Amino acid sequence: MSQPGADLHIKDLTVEFSKGDYTVRPLDNMSVTVKAGSLALLLGPSGCGKTTLLSCLAAILKPTSGTITYGDKDITALSGKALTDHRRHGVGVVFQAFNLVPSLNSIENVAVPMRSAGVKARAAKAKSIELLEGVGLGERLTHKPNSLSGGQQQRVAIARALALDAPLVLADEPTAHLDYIQVEGVLRLIRRLTDGGRVVVVSTHDDRMLPLADQIIEMRPDFLPQSDAAPVQVTLVAGQHLFNQGDPSDLIYMVEDGQVDAVQDLGEGEIVLATMGPGEHLGEMGPLFGLRRSATVRARTDATLTGYTVKAFRDLVGAERLPSLIRGR
Secondary structure (H helix, E strand, O other), rough: EEEEEEEEEEEEEEEEEOOOOEEEEEEEEEEEEEOOOOOOEEEEEOOHHHHHHHHOOOOOOOOOOEEEOOOEEEEEHOHHHHHHHHHHHHEEEEOOOOOOOOOOHHHHHHHHHHHHHHOHHHHHHHHHHHHHHHOOOOOOOOHHHHHHHHHHHHHHHHHOOOOOOEEEEEEEEOOOOOOOOHHHHHHHHHOOOOHHHHHHEEEEOOOOHHHHOOOOEEEEOOOOOOOOOOOOEEEEEEOOEEEOOOOOOEEEEEEEEEEEEEEEEOOOOOOEEEEOOOEEEEOOOOHHHHHOOOOEEEEEOOEEEEEEEEHHHHHHHHOHHHHHHHHHH
């Protein structure tokens, strides 16, 4: 079994499904390396292959072609006992829906994978308590899921994923069911999972996770528009809106002159997320990932901006720089 401290290599990975008379490729010749001790985000909307990739990493799904290696282990070639060992000891999975057993308390839920792997009850209980205390649930050891908040349930799920000291941890939309209060502690905990050299791969469309990432793997579906339309210049007077929260997304903008504010309405008033000036870009998340605008942008002063299609913006900044620009938000 590979130990923490190994790199994860995905090379030429393709997954192909047949649906009636046509073929779907959620993953098409994908290649990427995630360094030891890194948190990598699979970023993109539903249907772009994030969960498919996690299933391949967990050896739940066998790809059509390509390889996944972690350290000296070829995950795509595993079978028999080696495959079982990888699923039990090589990888820990944090599910979107928590998947806790309702009739079991926190200790018992965390102990499930250890007991399945043959760990004695006393040792499994001791390790479960240690892990739960490590995720800040020392006072919720005997609580069942229905008496825990969403954030606390997710912490139990994370502790369970670490029960067998897996060197590779996968999380599928770990913040999907959490509000802004619950999510803060879970985000910090996910960031700490890379301690000791673990590789952590997280599927998400939640841009709150961007600042945590060491690496962003953009999972953009091929069907998003890639127009060659020429850039469009927009002139705003102070107070005028460029676009509104909830609008469909089309262009990515670069500020040429003046300043604009990005503001978000939280239902009890608005907050200013950022003020941007010349040379700064904005509005990239919607066009890149097929999302509606998450904030309103309005001119703080008279301002001039240039709007780019996704393809034009990639050409402007360079495809290799795009993930780092997204992360910088």
